[in-house]
Amino acid sequence: MAVMWLRPHRYIQVARFINGYKGGVLMTKLAEIPEWILATATDGKPTLGQLYTPTTGDRNQSLARLTGIWINQNPGISRDGLIEMGLAWNSGIPSPLPEAEVKRTCKSIFDKHNRENQDRDRRENTKPLTFELVQGSKIEPEDITWLWRDWLPCGKLVILAGQPGTGKTTVMMSIAAITTIGGRMPDGTNAESGNVVIWSGEDGIADTLVPRLKAMGADMTKIYFVIGKSGLPFDPSKDLPMLAEHLKSIPDVKLIIVDPVVSAINGDSHKNAEVRKGLQPLVDLGLVTGACIAGISHFNKAGANTNPLDLISGSIAFAAVARVVLGAAKLHTPDEHGHSRIFCRIKSNIGPDEDGIGYDLCLEPLSVRTDIEASTVLWGQYVKGHSRDLLAQAQAEAKNSTKQAEAEEWLTDLLTAGPVASKTIQEEAKKAGLSFRTVRRAKERLKAIDYKVPGKGGQWMWMLPTEELDQVTCPDFTTKKLGQLGKLGQLTEGNIANLSNFTMKNVEENLDNLPSGACQTEQPFFDLEEEAI
Structure with a gap:
């Protein structure tokens, strides 16, 4: 037999369509609800079967329970509708209650439910508001205050990002040291003296940060480190509200450094919503303390033509939430001023967003401990x-530097066993994923030698420089021991002087050793454009 199990009110409604009511009394019932279904749905409470078939002493209690169920399962049900369901239930039990008592019970439960809802709404509506509406005409404009004009704004979040090895943390320690003594910022502007708070999840305090700060002249009485307590580490993703409360006891905090800033994210640092939620406590910390909040981040491995904001590791929300984004980069070759690194503005919502300042890193011994050196x-x-x-x-320079070093190592390995044809080198370079232009630059840096084998169809060959070339016999000449020039073959007296790897003494001693016909062409030794490749 097929069984249909319906919620109580659905039971009544379906029955109404199947069998109909007569005088408000259900004439025929559907099949009984299986007890195993009722047992799993009630979790130890009276089953629906028990509520629908109560004993004489449980009728009022069963009706009250069912009335509450019907109200919860029928949001917006009217009092009359509830009474109708109660009367229908009453007509189906073995010993019905008086109709007036059923109506009174349903009405009482309905009114109680309404009062509870009204009280709840009243409590929610009387909660203190967390916002207010203020007319713009009542707000006076204010100028932005700066710890470092156009670079580090007070009360706002700043992100400093860069590749590992660029000295990001050292840069921020330098600015912290300047702040504690009210010194001159890197562009020559004066800084207002104040306290600095530092949390670092990457560098040691005693062996790294303190030596750097002391080496750069910081007033250590104005430096405060955030350190875990009772064996528990400080967690920026959870503990910033407590830090904000504790900082009320430290006056005049000008700078708060969080390294790395990604530690403030309690979730996926690549998801926009989670990053914004995680950074909000840092933004609030700036508003409460009035200090510049400086978070340190990393660049990803994107290419040279990437938008600088896209270089920041993680979600773009890091750059979007910060009011100023700064970058630090290491130059492969010094710039025109001799700087090996560059510190620049990538983005600013409140000031200039371009230009930079060159800098270098160096090791300095501490004045009180000359055996300890620190980065400055x-x-x-x-x-x-x-x-x-x-x-x-x-x-681009970093990328080229890495590729160039790879090419030099590859070419050295290839030529170690002896000379290799230029065409072969070109083919092998392609297999190795190296452009032949990069390989040529590697050849020049290694001071490798190229030469053309004498005779018709002779190939251009590459070889590493060596001092033992004068003991090598040219493969085309078997009658004489030849020096370096004999080995090289097609050379003229006019272009021999171009060979930077040979001395004039080598030239003079070997000119007479060139066999007849060895100098038949005028091809320059280092004319790469003439190579047959």
Whole structure:
């Protein structure tokens, strides 16, 4: 037999359509609800079967329970509708209650439910508001205050990002040291003295941060480190509200450094919503303390033509929430001012968003402990330009430097066993994923030698420089021991002077050793454009 199990009110409604009511009394019932279904749905409470078939002493209690169920399962049900359901239930039990008592019970439960809802709404509506509406005409405009004009705003979040090894933390320690003594910022502007709070999840305090700060002249009485307590580490993703409360006891906090800032995210740092939620306590910390909040982040491995904001590791929300984004990059070759690194503005919602300052890192011994050396920053010249150009140069140079080093190592391995044909080198470079232009630059840096084998159809060959070439016999000449020039073959007296790897003494001693016909062409030794490749 097929069984249909319906909620109580659905039971009544379906029955109404199947069998109909007569005088408000259900004439025929559907099949009984199986007890195993009722048992799983009630969790130890009276089953629906028990509520629908109560004993004489349980009728009022069963009706009250059912009335509550019907109200919860039928939001918006009217009092009359509830009474109708109660009367229908009453007509189906073995010993019905008086109709007036059923109506009174249903009405009482309905009114109680309404009062509870009204009380709840009243309590919610009387909660203190967390916001207010203020007319714009009543707000006086204020100027932005700066810890470092156009670079570090007070009360706002700043992100400093860069590749590992660029000295990001050292840069921030330099600015912290300047702040504690009210010194001159890197661009020459004066800083207002104040306290600095530092949390670092990457560098040691006693062996790294304190030595750097002391080496750069910080007033250590104005430096405060955030350290875990009772064996528990400080967690920026959870503990910032407590930090804000504790900072009320420290006056005049000008700078708060969080390294790395991604530690403030309690979730996926690549999801926009989670990053914004995680950064909000940092933004609030700036508003409460009035200090500049400086978070340190990393660049990803994107290419040289990437938008600088897209270089920041994680979600774009890091750059979006911060009012100022700064970048630090290491140059492969010093710039025109001799700087090996560049510190620049990538984005600013409240000031200029371009230009930079060159800097270098160096080790300095501590005055009180000369056996301890610490990294310090030597600030250099102000550099004009957009961050895209300044950072693109550094990114391209870093990428080229890595590729160049790879090419030099590859070419050295290839030529170690002896000379190799230029065409073969070109083919092998392609297999190795190296452009032949990069391989040529590697050849020049290694001072490798190229030469053409004498005779018709002779190939261009590459070989590593060696001092034992004068003991090598040219493969085309078997009658004489030849020096370096004999080995090289087709050379003229006019272009021999171009060979930087040979001395004039080598030239003079070997000119007479060239066999007849060895100097039949005028092809320059280092004319790469003439190579048959």
